[in-house]
Amino acid sequence: MEASEEETTIMSLGPQEHYPLPDGYAFRTGVPDAATYCRLRKISGLTPRTLCAVQAGLPHTLYGVHVVHGSDIVGMGRMIGDGALFIHVVDIAVDPAHQGHGIGSAIVDAIMRHICSTIPAEIYVSLMANGEAWRLYERFGFSNVFPDARGMAIWIDRP
Numbered sequence: 001m002e003a004s005e006e007e008t009t010i011m012s013l014g015p016q017e018h019y020p021l022p023d024g025y026a027f028r029t030g031v032p033d034a035a036t037y038c039r040l041r042k043i044s045g046l047t048p049r050t051l052c053a054v055q056a057g058l059p060h061t062l063y064g065v066h067v068v069h070g071s072d073i074v075g076m077g078r079m080i081g082d083g084a085l086f087i088h089v090v091d092i093a094v095d096p097a098h099q100g101h102g103i104g105s106a107i108v109d110a111i112m113r114h115i116c117s118t119i120p121a122e123i124y125v126s127l128m129a130n131g132e133a134w135r136l137y138e139r140f141g142f143s144n145v146f147p148d149a150r151g152m153a154i155w156i157d158r159p
């Protein structure tokens with residue numbers, strides 16, 4: 001592991017502020033079905049993904065949650081990785097009609113608590129923060145890795 005990784009993102013495993021869901025909302029453990037996943041990504045403005053990729057990828061989720069409001073699924077979040085050395089937090093998304101009420105914070109809170117309660121030792125938790133979402137992640141101890149490191153990514157299409 002690069003020194004820069006260790007310096008910039010080792011987080012405290014101590015007690016953190018709790019962000020519960022607002023009244024009227026409830027957590028369900030696990031990822032939503034593929035069609036709902038695609039819908040939530042689309043309406044929240046995240047890059048649409050093909051059903052084929054979604055169906056292949058979702059079952060490999062390490063831990064996921066989604067949020068229900070009545071019979072509607074209005075938010076989701078999940079983590080991928082090996083569960084001990086590296087975890088990547090992805091797909092934090094809330095239906096725009098329900099944003100701004102603390103649901104996104106509650107989703108990240110649930111994921112961070114799960115991480116803290118299950119990891120065997122130190123772990124590197126990363127994510128890519130879109131737009132202003134970094135403000136949300138800062139609440140949970142995430143910080144910009146630049147200039148110690150640069151987040152890099154590539155889209156690859158099946159030939």
Ligand SMILES: CC(C)(COP(=O)(O)OP(=O)(O)OC[C@H]1O[C@@H](n2cnc3c(N)ncnc32)[C@H](O)[C@@H]1OP(=O)(O)O)[C@@H](O)C(=O)NCCC(=O)NCCS
Nearest residue numbers: 044093094099100101102103104105129130132133135136
């Ligand atoms: C990011 C997202 C999940 C936040 O959900 P939410 O339910 O509105 O989140 P909360 O109400 O718990 O908190 C929002 C906080 O995050 C910050 N934030 C996150 N995204 C923001 C945005 N686009 N504009 C302004 N502030 C934003 C704000 O600081 C806000 O803090 P406040 O409560 O003091 O105003 C939601 O805006 C969303 O789905 N965005 C589109 C998808 C996306 O970008 N996901 C993140 C991928 S990295």
